[in-house]
Amino acid sequence: MRRRTFLAAVPAAALAGRAFATSRQENPNRNRPDVHGGDRIDGATWASRSAAWGLHGAAATAHPLATQAAIDILKAGGSAVDAAVCANAVLGFGEPISCGIGGDCFVMLWDPKQRKVIGLNGSGRSPRALTLAEQRKRANAKGVINLHGAVSVSVPGAVDAWWSLHQRYGKLPWKDLFQPAIRHAEDGAPIVQNVAYYVGSSYRIFTEPGAQIEEVDNFKKVWAPEGKTPREGDIFRNPGLARTYRLIAEGGGRAFYEGEIAQTIEAYFKRIGGWMTAADLAAHHSEWAEPGTINYRGVDVWGLPPNSQGFVTLQMLNMMEQFDIKAMGFQSAAAIHHSVEAKRLAFEDRARFYADPHFYKQPSEWLLSEDYARERAKLIRPDKILQTVYPGQAPSHGDTTYFTVADKDGMMISIIQSNYSGMGSGLMPDGLGFMFQNRGQLFALSDGHPNIYAPGKRPFQTIIPGFATKGGEPLLSFGVMGGDMQPQGQAQVISNLVDFELGLQEAGDSPRWHHDGGHEPTGEDLGPIGKLNLETGVPQATQKALAALGWPLAPAPGGYGGYQAIQRWPGRYAAATEMRKDGVALAY
Incomplete structure (x- = not known):
């Protein structure tokens, strides 16, 4: 029996009609800017909640499952870096409107042993086969690089950033950090409100006439197999991403840049007429800053x-x-x-x-x-x-997406990870379950500009x-x-x-x-x-x-x-x- 990529695992009666509205469009009472939140007995009158307090560690992320995973890693003896990598992998599944292994990553952390702030630049470079002349030929009416499609793709830096962090600061085995994300991607998890909204928005953008995206079938297969994206509360699965995570978990961080994943990426861009190659991926390494x-x-x-x-x-x-x-x-x-x-x-x-x-x-x-x-x-x-x-x-x-984790030893990590605009370029490599970033759109095309496009160059971030x-x-x-x-x-x-x-x-x-x-x-x-x-x-x-x-x-x-x-x-x-x-x- 054919299984849908996402499905609502709720009683059949509930599929026919929902008991409660889940969007502003469905219920005008949810779109009242003149109505404000309830009154708090203490704290600021506009505050939504109070801060969470703890003695041993803390985590704050944009998805409940990611925060839970980070806390579990901390309780298992992991470092703040371990917990952050784990949380980011979960976010790549649960919050793909903002982040994922197709994007870049930047980090600052407090190293309690060195007693200093450490920086890491995990941003990738433009494909070496894509020239300035080609970018100018394909520029939009405003004279800038298109927001979507292969011209906007640069090498994803996130996985190597995770690997660099873990090599220096990790305590738990690398493969253990991916198990929560793999489990969620295989078993499924309910879609949260903002993700449902922005995936629907991305679908409209990626499929509109003139989008200039070389192929969108892979996106549709994962996110809209029956022509509709999931709504809040629908259970979503991504077995392709789960398999990719398993390859990274077993092979180490460089497994994304060398081997099966890299070869699949190169073949995909060759098929759609893009420029990224396995050599571009293999050449990428993060930089301590x-x-x-x-x-x-x-x-x-x-x-x-x-x-x-x-x-x-x-x-x-x-x-x-x-x-x-x-x-x-x-x-x-x-x-x-x-x-x-x-x-x-x-x-x-x-x-x-x-x-x-x-x-x-x-x-x-x-x-x-x-x-x-x-x-x-x-x-x-x-x-x-x-x-x-x-x-x-x-x-x-x-x-x-931005998230932060702190551990019992005093390490605090501030980490931000992104596909850039929306879900990214619109391009998802065959069977791997993630979307490439469109960060390359941020290059300039005018002569003399410091940020002018060049092959093998990192765009403004x-x-x-x-x-x-x-x-x-x-x-x-x-x-x-x-x-x-x-x-x-x-x-x-x-x-x-x-x-x-x-x-x-x-x-x-x-x-x-x-x-x-x-x-x-x-x-x-x-x-x-x-x-x-x-x-x-x-x-x-x-x-x-x-x-x-x-x-x-x-x-x-x-x-x-x-x-x-x-x-x-x-x-x-x-x-x-x-x-x-x-x-x-x-x-x-």
């Missing part, structure tokens, strides 16, 4: 260097520190205005200076200097919007883990997923914690802003002022005041990222998760 740091009102905040955008957070905070944000008031128009202007200035530098350091020498020390921050902050006016922003004059010479220390001790492992929202969200979280002394969960639940506009690392111009997106929870008085300053306002539902965090206290941990996602934070 030295994080940069700035001090924000007594807290040392860390970021990874390019090709990541980690330094954007640090640049924003450096400029924000030049103003008394606390005195301006929590969720005030003044605090948001000054922070958004800092974002606009930092993002112009992002568009101009952020690229693969193997191809371009970024002036990192200058970008993170206090002198430069003061110079840029002087441009910000309290009573008007900067009409035009430019990158600084340097002295001569990257949808996503939006994904950034966050970390903070204080007095030489680990304080916070955190992140805010979601493209260019990531540095904007990280800066807001740090400001909420430091300037306004909010709790760990409250700092993430607080209403957010998200600014779109300015120049992109692809060379695209989104307009000088752009638009300021505000969540409905931002006070009406603040929204009116921002509009009076001239900000074009918009709500942008779903565009405010996803937050996870663990805070280290003496002898204990607090863990928080994102109310906008499906995740869970647990500690023990």
